[in-house]
Structure formats: C-alpha cells, structure tokens
Amino acid sequence: MLIADRLRALRQQKKLSQGDIEKRSGLLRCYISRVENGHTVPAVETLEKLARAMDVPLYQLFYDIDEPTKISDVQEPETVDNAGWGSTTKAARMLSQFRALFGRMKEKDRLVLLSMAQRMAHSRRGRA
Numbered sequence: 001m002l003i004a005d006r007l008r009a010l011r012q013q014k015k016l017s018q019g020d021i022e023k024r025s026g027l028l029r030c031y032i033s034r035v036e037n038g039h040t041v042p043a044v045e046t047l048e049k050l051a052r053a054m055d056v057p058l059y060q061l062f063y064d065i066d067e068p069t070k071i072s073d074v075q076e077p078e079t080v081d082n083a084g085w086g087s088t089t090k091a092a093r094m095l096s097q098f099r100a101l102f103g104r105m106k107e108k109d110r111l112v113l114l115s116m117a118q119r120m121a122h123s124r125r126g127r128a
Contacts, residue, residue: 004038006061007050011036014054024053 011021018036022029027049034040035050042050051058102110 002038003042003047003061004036008036010054010056010060014056016054021050021053025049027053 011018018029018032021027021032025032027046031040032050035042035046047061048058051061105113
C-alpha cells in the first residue's frame with residue numbers, strides 16, 4: 001500500500017476532513033491533498049505531523065495492522081559503554097538537536113566543522 005493511500009484511509013477512518021488535518025497539523029489543505037493523491041512525497045517530519053494530527057503512532061502510517069512486527073533477534077546492549085551512540089534517551093535527544101542545528105548551518109560552515117571533527121578523530125587515533 002502506498003503511503004498516500006494509507007494516509008487517506010486513516011484520515012477517513014478517523015472521520016476527519018483534510019481541513020481538520022490542516023487545523024491540527026498546521027499543514028495546508030492543498031498540500032495534504034497533494035500528498036494523499038501521490039503528487040508529493042512527504043518528509044519524515046511531515047509524516048510525524050500527520051500522525052499526531054490523526055492521533056495515531058507514526059508506525060501506523062506504514063503498517064496495515066494495529067501493531068508493528070516484533071523482532072525477537074534484537075539483543076539489548078549489556079552496558080551503555082558498548083551501546084551504539086544515540087541508543088540512550090539522552091544521546092538520542094542530543095543527536096536530534098545536532099541534526100536540527102546542522103540543518104540550519106550554511107554548507108561552508110558545516111564543511112569546516114566536519115573537517116575539524118575528522119582531524120580531531122585522526123589525531124586521537126594516533127594517540128591510542
């Protein structure tokens with residue numbers, strides 16, 4: 001099922017109009033129409049707004065079932081030290097803040113920052 005079809009089906013199931021979604025999400029009704037008709041592919045942030053407006057968890061936009069498939073082979077990290085960066089709530093929040101800040105930076109500034117980070121990582125590897 002296409003995301004456009006799923007969004008329309010969920011909206012109609014909740015007995016909401018595109019105008020209701022506009023009021024709840026802040027997205028324009030004409031944009032919502034374009035998304036539902038498959039003319040526009042929404043960003044993840046937009047999907048989050050649409051899910052909140054329809055009062056459904058984000059995963060329901062991608063599943064035809066009520067709950068996502070459980071993955072039983074995933075192992076929880078034993079300690080925070082061996083967990084991937086961003087796997088704790090605090091680190092995930094920080095990553096989200098970095099993403100937002102990097103998105104507002106000018107490309108030239110972003111390249112300078114990444115260059116400095118690479119140099120710092122390279123010099124640290126040399127000491128280890």
